[in-house]
Amino acid sequence: MKQVGVLVLSVLVLLLLQATILPQLLSAAVKPDLLLIFTVSCGLLCGREKAVGIGFFSGLLQDLASGNIFGIHTLSKMAIGYLAGLAEQKVFKEHIFLPMAAMLVASLLNSALMLALMTFLGYRIGWSAAMSGEILPSLLYNVLFSVPVHQTVYRLAKRWD
Template sequence: MRLNRILLSAPLVVVALVIQVTILARLQLPGAVPDLMLLVVLGLALVYGHVGGSLVGFFAGLLADLAPPSDHAIGRYALVLCIIGYVAGLTRPDNGQHRSATLPLVVVIGAAIGSTLMYAAVGSLVGDTAARHVGILGLLLSATLYDLLLAPFIVPLVMALARRTEPEPLVGDGSGSPNGTAGGRDSGYGWLTTGTGLKASRGAMKSIKSVRTGARIGSQRGGLLGKSARDKVGRIKGVKRL
């Protein structure tokens, strides 16, 4: 990962973990605890892609595994968030921007369900049967509901911050958009193409005008030279007649 991504991801993950442990976990809500860490990982993965999303998810989950009160095996949540970040990053478009909020909303729903199921599955493999006593169906419904309620406030904000650390896509990156511009970025580069087009057209008009002016001057000079030559010929003929 690039340094600018690390400098943004690390504070966001730490702040999300502190809020989740100190505030959300103490609300005593029925069912699951609102997973703020999951939403931050999703927001970063939707901008950084599958590689960046998997790395952010792994280190965020590992930090959550080590943070007190840790009541599960270390690496359990790191594995879950690593897979979630990788899959969410696969939905990132080539130009880095989603055209609508439908796909991120579907990603949040799938991540809430998938993370709960994977967390329970990994727990059953290591001998943790707490999910059976609570009820997996209640955990799925409550986790999905809480994440959907928090997603409109968390995911767009994280994505906006993450885009500030990303370089602008190059013009003519072969994305198949007209005029060789990056897809979804035409409005951002329109003023550049318009300005260059106006300058080029003005330069062409000036060159045409200069060519026309030169042609007129040349024709005028040619007319004057022809007239003077005819006058000389007339004078010579007149002298011969005399």
């Protein structure tokens, strides 16, 4: 039960950082998705069940906080958490390049999934403008922030074993 409390508290702290402090420190349009990074790290270290749960909870909170299309973050983070969790048994968890490579792939998949969902819902999206203007810079931030977040989740996961 303590583990669930720590995960919930972590998601809430990351949401607050992402919504309040990071926009002040970084460009307003482009910022890292700390909740995505946390979901992917939990998937790689704890498995798909926890990652799907964390993806659902963090995506739901992000949907509520952002005011965008409701459910789009929830669906995308659950899917990305599931995919990251599939790799749990197949990766060397201590390797420093693991979170960076995983975030590169996860950020691209997350962005493509969100754009596809928005297109499916009838929104006109300029895919090339979205890629160059927001997605690629955000991807770089996600890769940079992935290492400290992953290391923190790794330390927490070792305590739970």
